[in-house]
Amino acid sequence: MKTKHLLFLAQIYAATYLIVTVAENLPTDGIEDKSIAEYVQTFKKAGESFSHGLKFPNLNIGMGIIKYMADAMNLGESSLVMGICNPATIPATILISRQYWEASSDLDREQLIFHELGHCVLGRDHNDEITVLEDGETVPLSLMNTYVIEEEHYTRYREEYIRELFTKVNMLGNAECSDEDKSE
Numbered sequence: 699m700k701t702k703h704l705l706f707l708a709q710i711y712a713a714t715y716l717i718v719t720v721a722e723n724l725p726t727d728g729i730e731d732k733s734i735a736e737y738v739q740t741f742k743k744a745g746e747s748f749s750h751g752l753k754f755p756n757l758n759i760g761m762g763i764i765k766y767m768a769d770a771m772n773l774g775e776s777s778l779v780m781g782i783c784n785p786a787t788i789p790a791t792i793l794i795s796r797q798y799w800e801a802s803s804d805l806d807r808e809q810l811i812f813h814e815l816g817h818c819v820l821g822r823d824h825n826d827e828i829t830v831l832e833d834g835e836t837v838p839l840s841l842m843n844t845y846v847i848e849e850e851h852y853t854r855y856r857e858e859y860i861r862e863l864f865t866k867v868n869m870l871g872n873a874e875c876s877d878e879d880k881s882e
């Protein structure tokens with residue numbers, strides 16, 4: 699049994715429209731950081747390979763300090779917000795925690811940007827479904843998981859995660875359940 703998941707309790711992505719968030723240095727001018735722009739390009743390319751004519755809206759994406767109200771999110775004090783998509787601004791705004799970004803690997807950065815673009819570009823909500831694979835390993839089914847996916851799993855299932863992001867067909871070959879499907 700893996701116990702690494704506990705580490706992830708300290709790593710949370712936030713869907714801003716669910717929480718009250720105050721951000722410093724709100725980005726106001728497109729994608730200001732080249733290191734971020736790279737991942738946005740990768741996202742666009744991946745999106746185009748799944749759906750031709752993927753509409754990519756104007757976005758302001760930047761890095762800064764993210765403050766948040768732990769009480770509003772029911773999170774412990776040790777929880778951190780790595781990125782935020784705020785679809786309520788015009789254009790929509792993504793804020794990335796500079797502290798997290800600077801300490802992150804290439805794949806963790808990609809995962810974060812893809813997740814936030816999943817909210818802001820694809821309009822996706824969180825999907826915290828987990829599956830047990832044939833080898834007994836437990837993995838999140840979607841990049842839209844609330845928590846950071848272990849790098850080892852993201853590396854191994856990167857293609858599946860990207861396919862799921864754009865098509866909702868997950869690594870089991872199933873489409874994501876909609877809320878209606880869960881009504882019973």
Ligand SMILES: [Zn+2]
Pocket residue numbers: 711712713813817824844
């Ligand atoms: Zn999120």
